[in-house]
Amino acid sequence: MDGSLPVPQPPLRTGRDRVVPVTDPPSEPGRPAPPATLEAFLGSVQRRAFRFAELGLHHRDDALDAVQDAMTRMLGYRDRPPAEWTPLFWTVLRSRIIDVQRRRTFRLSWLSETRAPDGDAIDWADDGPDPAREHDGREAWQMLGDAVRGLPRRQREAFTLRVLEEFDVETTARIMGCSAGSVKTHLFRAREALQLQLEDFR
Known part of the structure; x- marks a missing residue:
């Protein structure tokens, strides 16, 4: 896994529905224009979002889940102006990361007290190799x-x-x-x- 995520797709339009283009206000000088579609925005931000989530959660799978969930929730904001997508997405992702951290803290609070049948504490550590660190240089x-x-x-x-x-x-x-x-x-x-x-x- 390289951190790439499938971008959630919106429901297909049928019949005589048509998309009416919306003209956004001109971009500020020196600042790139926001992507024209929400799918393009999510595709452009997914790798950075994964890095942000991984730094907060210390776990690749949890980070992938958090980013995917944030991207899915963003579909509800597709009618917002493109200029608002960036702060909205990062706010949603941050909230999702905090939720995962809180659930993890609750889970670990009782796992830390778990004992094996012989009376020794169970070792929950994963000693497997971390793919994120198997890169030279x-x-x-x-x-x-x-x-x-x-x-x-x-x-x-x-x-x-x-x-x-x-x-x-x-x-x-x-x-x-x-x-x-x-x-x-x-x-x-x-x-x-x-x-x-x-x-x-x-």
Whole structure:
């Protein structure tokens, strides 16, 4: 699996239905125009969304499920202006990731108390190889990814959205549901923590 996801398709139109083109307002100078269709938007964002989800969930299958669910839910927003798809999608995906994290925390709270018949604690760890790390020449990205995964959730979100996804402060604040000042604070703390962890690598 390479993180690619099938883009959910809308129901087919039948009979005499026709699509009426909608003219969007001109794009800001230096900023690419949003995709013309929701399917094109989802196809363009899926790899970055998977990376964002994997950093938050630390599990490829959970990340794929979260992204697929967010993409499916976006079908309900296809009538929104294309300029709104980006903050909407990342807000939906972030919410889905938090839901998975909460369910996982609840599940682990009682799994940690489970005992094997002989009285020893059951080892739930998966010792199998991680396909995401079986690539040579990725040491720098692996170290950064590990460091980002270790950040508190809000710091990780601020760093990923602002630095890796290159969203502006206002868009990041909208996705995270906080003020622009909070985004800057979380990002500052994230950079401080990452700098300390990656000093040896530099």
